[in-house]
Each structure stands twice: as C-alpha cells, then as structure tokens.
Amino acid sequence: MIKAFYYLLLRDMRLALRSRHELANPLIFFVLVVTLFPLAVMPTPERLQEMAPGVIWVAALLSVLLSLDRLFKLDYEDGSLDQLMLSPNPLVILVLAKVFAHWLLTGLPLVIIAPLLGVFMQLQTESLNVLIWSLLLGTPVLSLIGAIGVSLTVAVNRGGVLLSLIVLPLYIPVLIFGANAIDVASDGMSVRGQLYFLGAVLVLALSLAPLATAIALRITASR
Amino acid sequence: MNGSEFSWSEFFAMGGYAFFVWTSYGIALVVILLNIVMPMIERKKVISRVKRAIRREQLQQ
C-alpha cells in the first residue's frame, strides 16, 4: 500500500515534469496577478502593505484553482483513472498520493516564490516568515479541498467555472485565517491562534477530503 | 395597542422607515408567491411534456 502511494506519487511527478512549461503556468499566473495590483492602484508603501496579505492569498487561491484540472482530468480521459479505481489498493491512498503530487508541483512552488511577491507588495521582513508559514499550511488544504471539487466535476464538460463555484466558498475559512495571520504579524502581534487554526484545518482536510474525493470519483467516474 | 390612538397613516409611515419595512415585507411576499406559483407552472410543464411523449409514441405505432 505504501509502495503504491510512492509509485503513484513518482509517476504523477514524472508525468508532470515532462511538460515542464505547463507546470510553470500557475506560478507565472500567481506572480502576474499579484503584479496587477500595484499597477491598478497608487503603489504607496502603506497601501500595498495593507493589501498585501489579502492580495497574495487570493492570488494563491486562484492559482491553485486554475491548476486543479490536471489532478484527474488527464487520467479520466485516457482511462488511467479507471485503472486506479480498479486497483486493489484503497482509492483513498491513491487519491492522497495524487493530491500530494499536485501540491508538490503547484502549492509548494507558490510558497517558495511568495516571499518575492511579499517584497513586491512592500511587506516587512518580519511578516515574510508568517507569509511562508501560512501558505505552507494553507496550500495543501487548497489542494485537498480542490480535489473534492475536481472529482465531482471531472465528467462534466467545461466544468471549470462550476469547479470554482463549488470550491471557492469552501476556501474561505483558510483565506480568512491565512491572510489575517500575515496582517497581524505586520503589527507585531502573535499569530499562534491563526496558525493553529490553519493546522487544525489541515489535519481535518487530510483525514476527510481524500475520503470524500474517493467517494466522489466512484460516483462520477465509474464507467 | 400602540400608544394612545391607532392611526393608519402612522402605521404605514412606520416611524419614517416605511420604505425599508414595506419593501422587506413586499419582497418576502414576492418570494412566498414565487414559491407557490413556480411549482404550479412546473407541474403543468411536466404534464404537457409527458403527454407529448405519449402522443409521439402513439403516432409511431
């Protein structure tokens, strides 16, 4: 079972790395969107600093949303999803492997490049630390919850907007606490509560989301 | 009841908040009516649709 997990994880990563240019897209999107905001307003340091946590978080959210499609769509179309569902290994484990791969390929790069964007948005250096932590705890949750949405809409033609409609409301708690953590860090206050909340949501998502995703796949993708 | 004498004009004025109060109640009424009327329309649509299907099958026979 653990072998299947690693095998699937490596397989997904290898496949994704073959089309490396596609992988860069969410990352470029992330940077682009954040760049739009200083261009759209008067880029005074105070104003940018105020907007920074929210802007960076929303941009990260949207980037993950856009990249969710690759989670199951390709496998659904070429039949590998059917094979996965027929496997003797529990579907929950396989789903977990795919979501982990997705996060490593999408979420983690966002976390790594976020400090640069923090600098763009004039965030103070103390907040950059919290920025990384909040995204580190939050982006896996985005991938996990997103997986539920993708599995529900995988068989729907052009289900992209539907996916957003389903998933974005569920993202809101993570957004609230993630952005707020960075906000209060700028004021020098403790962010423990916020990070604990994000951690708790992460644990909850880790335990429930793959299960819901597996069930959803059996509903929508069994042929 | 309210104060010394009940006046209809005072009632409708709702202490100056007439627009807010009556629009709220008005929209509530609309929502309730829609919830009554829409299912009735739906039912007619379903019935006519099935009738058309029956007729189509009869013609094919």
Place this chain on the structure above:
Amino acid sequence: MWNWIHKFSSPKYFYDMSAKLVPWFAIPALLIGVYGLYLGLFVAPTDYQQGESYRIIFIHVPAAWMSLFIYMVMATSAAIGLIWQIRLADVVAAASAPIGASFTFLALVTGSLWGKPMWGTYWVWDARLTSELILLFLYFGYMALQSSIEDQRQADKASGLLAIVGVVNIPIIHYSVEWWNTLHQGATVAKFDKPSMHIDMLIPLLLMALAFKLFYAAVVLVRARNEALYRDRNRRWVRELIEKI
C-alpha cells in the same frame, strides 16, 4: 416498520400520499403566518433604539433560520439517499434546494434593508450577512452541480456528497466569519445579534419561524411531487396517471 418505509419511499405511493398532506401544512402556515404578522406589526411595541425599522426582523430572522434549516434537511436527505439508496430522499433534497436558496436570498435582502437605516449602508460585512452570502453560494453550487450532470442518479449522488461536504464546512465557515468579523468590530456592539427581546417581540418572531417551516413543508411536498413525476416520466404509473388528466 421497514415495510412502511419502503412503501413510503416508492415515488408512486409518495405521490398519492403527499397530495393529502399538503393542505395540512399549507393552511396552518397561512393562519399562523397571518397571526404572527398581526402580532408583529400591530401589537409588538416600538423598539427603544431602532424605532419601527426593527420590525423587519420578523421576516429577516425566520428567513435566516430557514436558510440554515433547509440546508440541513437537504444534506440529511442527501445522506440518506447516498447511504440507504432511498430515491425519495434524493427527491426531497433536490426539491428543497431552490426553496432554501430563496429564503437565503430573502434573508440577505431584508438584512440589507434593515442595515441601511441602522448603519447607513445597504451592505455591511457583518458575520451574519456574510455567512448568509456564503450559504447562498453553497446552494448555487449544489444546484449547478445537479443540473450539469446528465444521469439523474449520478447527479443526485454527486450533489448529495457536495451537500454533505457543505454541511461539514458550515460550522467552520461560520466560526471563521464570526472571528473575522470581531476583528473589524472595534467598540461597536455586534450588529445583527438579537436585541434583548421583549416577550411581545419574541412571540411573533417564533410564530413567523413556525409559519415559514410549515410553508417550507408544504412547498417541498409540492415540488417533490413534481420531481417524482418528472423522474418517473417514462414509467407506467406516471403514464397512466397523466392520461387521465
């Protein structure tokens, strides 16, 4: 008892039975609603702080309660449909969604209209209104998913799962929004929390809540009948029934 459940969960039996049930909900809903409105508009005293505008709560609060209540019913029926494969449960869930969405919309509009005289703007990002808005999106997501999957069974199961995921998330969302809201409250008192309730205000409020619940029961029965009819439109019992109409 299982016999009874299986009999009742047959759409045809439900269709016949529900026709008789509807008046038992509709008429009390109307009577209690009218009485509640009478008490709320004529008998309840003027509020010390808010004047007459507070009377909106007799619509706003019950509507908000209904929006949540209906979502719970929806999610519960969906769970029953998923776990025990009872088709009637799926029908009830699908029939409930638009009603719940309309109550959510009503809560939002009345909340907005209540907010303007109180706080000066038509929209306030307070905890309740924001939660209601997110709830509306959850309803829309459910309805959108339902209508985008062609196979009825699949659509029911998929949107049912979504409803269950939504139900798990509602407390989390609610807590997050409450918490987020307290950050922006500052010194002002929480805005839409129930004012300390005079009994003359509480009674019409509860009566309206009851009236709305009964109204929902009547409407969901009617809509569920339509759903049952539509879903079984190729079955004999529907064909025979409609030929007589």
